[in-house]
Amino acid sequence: MVIIADSSLRQEILELEFDALGVASANPSKTWPAYMQAIANPVPPQLEYLRRNASCRSGFDDIMPGTQSILCCAIELPLFRDDTPCHYARFCAIGDYHQVIREQLSKLDIILRKHFPIKNSRICVDTAPVLERELAVRAGLGTIGFNRMVIHPHFGSFIALGELFIDHDLTIWRNDIEINVCHDIPDSAYVPGSCGCCFESERRCIAACPTGALSQAGYDFNRCIAYWTTQHKGMIPAPIDRAIGNCLWGCDRCQNACPRNTHKQPIRKMPDAHPLHKLTLSEILTLSARQLRKRLSGSCIADAHPYMLQRNACIVIANTHDLAHASLLGNIAETHDCDWVRETAKKMAARMEHP
Numbered sequence: 635m636v637i638i639a640d641s642s643l644r645q646e647i648l649e650l651e652f653d654a655l656g657v658a659s660a661n662p663s664k665t666w667p668a669y670m671q672a673i674a675n676p677v678p679p680q681l682e683y684l685r686r687n688a689s690c691r692s693g694f695d696d697i698m699p700g701t702q703s704i705l706c707c708a709i710e711l712p713l714f715r716d717d718t719p720c721h722y723a724r725f726c727a728i729g730d731y732h733q734v735i736r737e738q739l740s741k742l743d744i745i746l747r748k749h750f751p752i753k754n755s756r757i758c759v760d761t762a763p764v765l766e767r768e769l770a771v772r773a774g775l776g777t778i779g780f781n782r783m784v785i786h787p788h789f790g791s792f793i794a795l796g797e798l799f800i801d802h803d804l805t806i807w808r809n810d811i812e813i814n815v816c817h818d819i820p821d822s823a824y825v826p827g828s829c830g831c832c833f834e835s836e837r838r839c840i841a842a843c844p845t846g847a848l849s850q851a852g853y854d855f856n857r858c859i860a861y862w863t864t865q866h867k868g869m870i871p872a873p874i875d876r877a878i879g880n881c882l883w884g885c886d887r888c889q890n891a892c893p894r895n896t897h898k899q900p901i902r903k904m905p906d907a908h909p910l911h912k913l914t915l916s917e918i919l920t921l922s923a924r925q926l927r928k929r930l931s932g933s934c935i936a937d938a939h940p941y942m943l944q945r946n947a948c949i950v951i952a953n954t955h956d957l958a959h960a961s962l963l964g965n966i967a968e969t970h971d972c973d974w975v976r977e978t979a980k981k982m983a984a985r986m987e988h989p
């Protein structure tokens with residue numbers, strides 16, 4: 635069945651708030667062998683999910699049988715407002731991006747179903763084992779940077795991605811419906827480092843990485859601050875804890891340093907009622923886990939364990955030699971319910987005295 639894309643379809647898609655949208659074919663993955671190699675070594679329990687469904691990532695039958703196309707979208711991440719008291723990674727600045735993107739993709743699904751004979755569809759925003767960076771490249775949204783992020787030609791790497799799997803081949807529509815369809819992506823675009831801006835000897839993302847997680851040899855999550863602060867439940871070892879600096883959640887240094895991200899202010903603004911906007915270090919460290927969960931609701935940290943944020947806050951206080959909050963460390967070291975938060979507070983209190 636062939637339906638000519640009409641102007642109303644075009645208009646409806648344009649009215650959705652995607653910053654980039656493309657269609658990827660449902661061909662088998664090109665990067666799956668490299669992925670399998672990357673997870674061949676043991677991983678910590680928090681990353682076990684990467685291995686659990688590894689075979690699903692080679693194709694799409696386990697995600698949605700009959701998948702013929704994958705609509706891949708990107709939305710640009712805003713900057714945090716200057717008066718936000720703590721430092722978080724940019725992906726936190728849009729509220730819960732999973733929710734934001736899911737809502738947009740649901741609308742897209744409804745629109746497409748009106749115009750095409752789609753029977754089955756599935757939305758994925760970090761919720762299914764797919765190699766989403768490869769899909770984004772395949773859909774023409776960018777290339778893979780040496781920092782392992784998808785780099786969009788206009789928005790750079792500060793984007794959040796989502797996918798809509800459908801059982802209808804949309805790749806034939808090329809650019810008729812304001813959806814990017816690329817048929818000629820070179821294999822080199824899937825290889826980390828195809829960003830091509832920095833000379834090999836002076837990759838700025840490597841120079842900016844404070845722990846050596848990024849090096850000419852590749853990426854090592856065991857040294858990555860983003861992994862330790864947002865995934866790991868337990869104490870964070872030295873010297874990673876010192877390298878965290880003032881980052882409460884995530885890191886971003888390798889993205890901030892990238893010349894592909896320095897060209898402009900983002901168009902999107904942080905929502906006025908953002909849960910992290912007014913949240914202070916004192917509140918993070920004095921609220922109960924239940925209260926903190928409530929305050930984090932609507933942010934993309936909402937599902938993480940609040941103890942991780944409290945542990946990170948203790949480290950930030952010591953790293954920034956924050957005397958105004960130093961007294962909180964003693965209290966946490968004595969009374970906190972969680973042993974690794976207590977131990978972190980104890981270690982950081984000692985560090986405040988003997989930096």
Ligand code: SF4
Pocket residue numbers: 842843844845846847848857858859860861884885886887888889
């Ligand atoms: S997120 Fe931070 S620690 Fe991880 S690779 Fe980038 S700069 Fe290095």
Ligand code: SF4
Pocket residue numbers: 779780781782827829830831832837838839840891892893894
């Ligand atoms: S800093 Fe340079 S090498 Fe690193 S991702 Fe950006 S353009 Fe690529």
